[in-house]
Amino acid sequence: MGIYFYNQGNGGRYLRCTDLSVTQKCSLKTEGKGTTRYDDGRTATQGTNSLLIELLLILLMDNEADAFYEGLPKVELHAHLNGSVSFQTIEKLIRRKPQLNIEHSMTAIGKGQRRTLDECFQVFKVIHQLVDSEEDIFMVATDVIKEFAADGVKYLELRSTPREETTTGLTKRRYIETVIKYSKLCTLTLIIKRFLVAIDRRNGSQVAMETVQLAEEFLLSSDGLVIGIDLSGDPTVGHGRDLLSALQKAKDSGLKLSLHLSEVCFIIHSHTNTTIKLT
Ligand SMILES: CNc1ncnc2c1ncn2[C@@H]1O[C@H](COP(=O)(O)O)[C@@H](O)[C@H]1O
Structure with missing residues (x-):
């Protein structure tokens, strides 16, 4: 699993986490520290801030849950x-x-x-x-x-x-x-x-x-x-x-x-004696 965030060149800072199937991107206010990497030609820095890591894990868990529910027959x-x-x-x-x-x-x-x-x-x-x-x-x-x-x-x-x-x-x-x-x-x-x-x-x-x-x-x-x-x-x-x-x-x-029957309330004025056996 890779967890890192990167600058997009427009001053915006984005958080991204990647595992085998999941890529999540989100904008963040918090600044992080780390070494520079390259991701699709953009400068990236590895995050060390524990708050960020926690947030990333939550995002990953959400995505994993989505993938899990999607995969269920x-x-x-x-x-x-x-x-x-x-x-x-x-x-x-x-x-x-x-x-x-x-x-x-x-x-x-x-x-x-x-x-x-x-x-x-x-x-x-x-x-x-x-x-x-x-x-x-x-x-x-x-x-x-x-x-x-x-x-x-x-x-x-x-x-x-x-x-x-x-x-x-x-x-x-x-x-x-x-x-x-x-x-x-x-x-x-x-x-x-x-x-x-x-x-x-x-x-x-x-x-x-x-x-x-x-x-x-x-x-x-x-x-x-x-x-x-x-x-x-x-x-x-x-x-x-x-x-x-x-x-x-x-x-x-x-x-x-x-x-679809009886989905609204009616005042019943008359009854029917007809029944259909449904099974
Ligand atoms: C409580 N929910 C509902 N109760 C009753 N009828 C419903 C419905 N939801 C949908 N329809 C029925 O499905 C048609 C649209 O799909 P089709 O053109 O047939 O594919 C609606 O015009 C309605 O007759």
């Missing part, structure tokens, strides 16, 4: 495709569609920011504007899978709501085909991929039934990639009861069910 069972788009991919999408005037702040909820449930669902609407063609969906699905793989995910269940867009010619069938296309193409990534076709409860029972029919077709034709149905969407809209027959149909045809 994981399963990801709740990834909405358009809820998993990284900053970098959003950047590419924004560049593709400058006419939309979409800014990063409109596509994500920053750390510590508070939003209402309604505002959260508005974010998805903005992302959907950016992801509205086969090319966009293919790029998003590819990036999301690669990023999960890089994060140590070994089993990934992606879910997404098929959409049709008349302006780009996108159909719901092509949407699903495009999401699973990369999963079929990529054999190198050591990650098991599965896909759930999502029902957005806002679209009502008729669309839910059509979505189940589409999912049934893919259950039979996608070589095991499409395995189930996800019920999602704004929980304040509509009533889960109206979707029960679609969910029952899905269950009867062998599709697995993953349901």
